[in-house]
Amino acid sequence: MLSYESALAEDPMLLRSAVNLGLLYEQAGRPRDAVRMFLRAAQLDPQNVRALFSAAFLMAQNGAYQEALVVLDQARLSDPQSPLPPLYRAQVYQRMGDLEAAEQELKAALALDPDSAEARKGLEVLQRKRDGA
Secondary structure (H helix, E strand, C coil): CHHHHHHHHHCCCCHHHHHHHHHHHHHCCCHHHHHHHHHHHHHHCCCCHHHHHHHHHHHHHCCCHHHHHHHHHHHHHHCCCCCHHHHHHHHHHHHHCCHHHHHHHHHHHHHHCCCCHHHHHHHHHHHHHHHCC
16 A cells, blocks of 8 residues: 555556555545545546546445535536446435435436346336335
8 A cells, every 4th residue: 555655645646546545445444545546536537437436436335425426426427428327326315215316317327228237127126115025
């Protein structure tokens, strides 16, 4: 971890170091530091939606749902044709207990990718939750 920190300190534009450090922080159980590094990586490369997804996942995992949604909005802006941001937003909304918003996001994902098995399955799960099954 120290070598990545040193590399990033010497050259703050080192995208690879930011991503790798984020992964190491995540493995070390330091989610705040990991999020900071993933967001830094996305700042260095605005098209790096994977870094945004990683940050949003950790945020949601730690109860920072609104922050995760904001980061996923950034991912949607970076890649508006990708069904992944709405799919991940649906997962966050489900964690929040907002099934209507989750459903809207899953439908948005299907509009972008009508063959999305994950979005269809998500809608089925929501329907079962509504039916009380």
